Amino acid sequence: MNDNQLALRTVNVSRYVAPLREGGSMPGLVEADDQFLYVLKFRGAGQGAKALIAELIGGEIARLLGFRVPEIVFANLDSAFGRIEGDEEIQDLLKASTGLNLAIHYLSGSITFDPLATPVEARLASQIVWLDCLLMNVDRTVRNTNMLWWHKELWLIDHGAALYFHHSWNDWQEPRRPFIRVKDHVLLPQATLLETVDAEFRQKLTVRHIQAIVQTIPDEWLTDDTVFATPEEQRQAYAQFLETRLANSSFFVTEAQHARESLI
Structure with missing residues (x-):
């Protein structure tokens, strides 16, 4: 990493695949426009943007120190996803998270x-x-x-x-x-x-x-x-x-x- 600049990629969520009902934040498995699957952390979840900030800082410090950490990206979520989701709880979460969220590369088979x-x-x-x-x-x-x-x-x-x-x-x-x-x-x-x-x-x-x-x-x-x-x-x-x-x-x-x- 350059000492003065850290560049994270930005992707657009193209498909909401499934909820991952783990913990209180209920992240979702999504596909982005780069064709990769990600675990999306919603800024509309209980801890809000603070959980995303902690995820970003903690994950990138861990990577810098040499740990294996899945790629972290910014993920744009369109408001349309909230309108088509059938589950009311997930629909509310999607609507509250329109805009910029954080996503972690999905390690399939882990x-x-x-x-x-x-x-x-x-x-x-x-x-x-x-x-x-x-x-x-x-x-x-x-x-x-x-x-x-x-x-x-x-x-x-x-x-x-x-x-x-x-x-x-x-x-x-x-x-x-x-x-x-x-x-x-x-x-x-x-x-x-x-x-x-x-x-x-x-x-x-x-x-x-x-x-x-x-x-x-x-x-x-x-x-x-x-x-x-x-x-x-x-x-x-x-x-x-x-x-x-x-x-x-x-x-x-x-x-x-x-x-x-x-x-x-």
């Missing part, structure tokens, strides 16, 4: 990662735990791993529950904000190399990378006008949070290590 069936070595486990501590991602648990096994490789998906502070913006500037939910992370028992990973990832993820990623957030998703005066001010709030958390990564590494020790 299976949900099962930590009991597929062991993860310590280095990769530590890398994933570190990432989720940085992002404060609460949704990588035994109940819902949000990882897929595809072509004998582990892929990370669904970062929409990360950065949960932005639902209220309370204390977001606190440099040592605790992440208590790390204790529930599905890979925490295997994460024995957190300090090594911390040193590597702090070098790999730079302020310029963070700026490039937050600059991709569309203006129309940045609607917290009660907190921020402009979309750019809100983008910089995300950047400041990530930069501050990265600079204080030793705090969340220690927190994760203590949580791990309490499990073993």
Whole structure:
């Protein structure tokens, strides 16, 4: 990735295939005008555009750090889809999501990662735990791993529950904000190399990378006008949070290590 620019493709949804009734956001399987299938994340769903922002930031930081992440694209949804859908709940969701949404390339044939069936070595486990501590991602648990096994490789998906502070913006500037939910992370028992990973990832993820990623957030998703005066001010709030958390990564590494020790 160029340090100063990150370009995501934009596609147009050409066919709504089926709902994926998973979690509270109820994403949909769609076909786009490039003939590929995508999992569409609707901005009209419960968490609104904030879930899309977290998905975008979390997924692209993960990709930058070397994780396997399906391609993320912007997806335009025409108002016509809401008029022809028979299911009233889905019809309302489609109507509320007209315009720009986010979509993830569909990994056909992938299976949900099962930590009991597929062991993860310590280095990769530590890398994933570190990432989720940085992002404060609460949704990588035994109940819902949000990882897929595809072509004998582990892929990370669904970062929409990360950065949960932005639902209220309370204390977001606190440099040592605790992440208590790390204790529930599905890979925490295997994460024995957190300090090594911390040193590597702090070098790999730079302020310029963070700026490039937050600059991709569309203006129309940045609607917290009660907190921020402009979309750019809100983008910089995300950047400041990530930069501050990265600079204080030793705090969340220690927190994760203590949580791990309490499990073993």
